Amino acid sequence: MNIPAPSGRQYHLARGDQHATIAEVGASIREYSVGGRDVALPFDKEQIAPAYSGAVLAPWPNRLTDGQYTFDGVEHQVPVNEPGRMTALHGLVSHARFTPSSPVSDTSVTLEHEVVPTLGYPFPVRVRATYALTDEGLEVLVTATNLGQHAAPYGVGFHPWLSPGDAAVDDCTIQVDAATRVLVDDRLLPTGTAPLGADDDMRTPRPLAGFALDDAFVEVVRDDDGLAWIKLASPDGRTSAVWMDDTMDTWQVCTGNDIPGIMRRGVACEPMSCIADAFRTGERLVRLEPGASHTVRWGMRLL
Template sequence: MPLTPPTGQQFQITHSGAVATVTEVGAHLREYRVADRDVVVGFPADELPPASNGAVLVPWPNRIRDGRYTWDGVDYQVPVTEPARGTALHGLASWQRWVANEHTDDAVELGIDLPPTPGYPFPLSITVRYVLSATGLQITTTATNIGAADAPYGVGFHPWLSPGPGSLDDAVLQLDATRWIPTDDRLLPTGVADLPEELDFRAPRSLGRTALDDAFVGATYDDDGLSWLRLRGSDGRTAAVWMDRTMSCWQMCTGDEVAAVAAQRTGLAAEPMSCVADAFRTGDDLVRLSPGASHTVTWGITLD
């Protein structure tokens, strides 16, 4: 009897030479490639995602200081899942089994009813839909409050863009953002600042040995209402992530302190988010999701 992969059932979708695979556990984007070119840094079906690869980050992206927050006058404690920094990292859904609502040749939709817990007693029904087309991979995520009280909510995503056959050192980076979020030694925000020269990627420039684990706000959008993060590899091809106006924050990480990727510098975490770290405590860009209300975001990945 074949063993079940640690991330559960694998849902593959295809379109004109492009292939993407989404996992049952966590609804992770496990792989996305066009012909023989990886668009994201994936992971094997028989392994766990080494660095939140392709994760759906709900009901909060990034970190909550000490796992503690106050909502409508009540104090809550969620599990501290990043012990070294004493934070609750990347929400509650990454290790849950999602259910396939639909699976066709070029699309898959997974859903989960996130149950209330002592630290987050707000039941949510969440769907994430992946669609491959001639323009790339588009992802739409909707969260609906199925409880009786207002819920704090944020959402983000964790693809690692591939620079192709070379390393990040040889890549050119461009980001549509005008402000930077300084952090303390726990990677928790300490304010908002102008872009320092070494982190200003509004115009494309070589990434070189720049080490990143930084959030950016003040997103700018093109005439189509999209904000972009572009990574051009040494092969001349550009892997890119876009987000629409339903999100306004970016996180970029080169993984220099992440054991699974640090030695190779073979991927850039390119994370569109509705809010930055610690939003459950600061309230910055945090969504108040009322009973019966829904919140939808859309983003995508392309290869040119």
């Protein structure tokens, strides 16, 4: 009997000196490198993806208080998968199998998963993710479509861990294009926002030595092309970078200090359409009407 790897079937993409491997489970970016230099922190195909590495986070990213929410007057309870904080973390598809929706090419793959309606999330939503290697880097396009007859609450995020190459994270600097930090309680649930001050403003590169992060940021700053960036610059002169266009406006950044399988070997730089608890607060929540679609775009580069 053939036993599938925990990360599922592997889809290998190549363009010039760029190489990416997209895993079936979670439609995860398992590897992405340029010229043999890791941009994404890789994980072995025989591993369960550590700390949501590279996964699609839908139909909500980040945390949901007690796994409970009310939508259109109906109360819902989804499973709590972070018992220490009593939250439902990162949606329903990060460990689901995605299947190809069109022929796979050498440079791109499109995978999709249909969320099965459950008592906690009784909405049939198809999540389709396209990964393509371009001349500039790895580009990701994700579209959710409501296949049901009723409106559905929706949010999406992604969990790439940027690699520092052969360096240690403490030898790197980080730049985050955002002006405001999301304040949280001891369960890492939002309580408000605050402008970044001199001690935590990362719009200019900041050394990571002795600096721990597990924070969300809003009021993102965009370049002339409409992109917001997070850049992890290493002593080798190269920079691992994540960008998002104007379809998303939230960053989550985590240095993974005490996370098994990560232990500060990389930095999670997560583009998201909303912050934690959006299903409860309605903040940045997408109301996906029957038959409607919602698309976001982001990518990774080695600079």
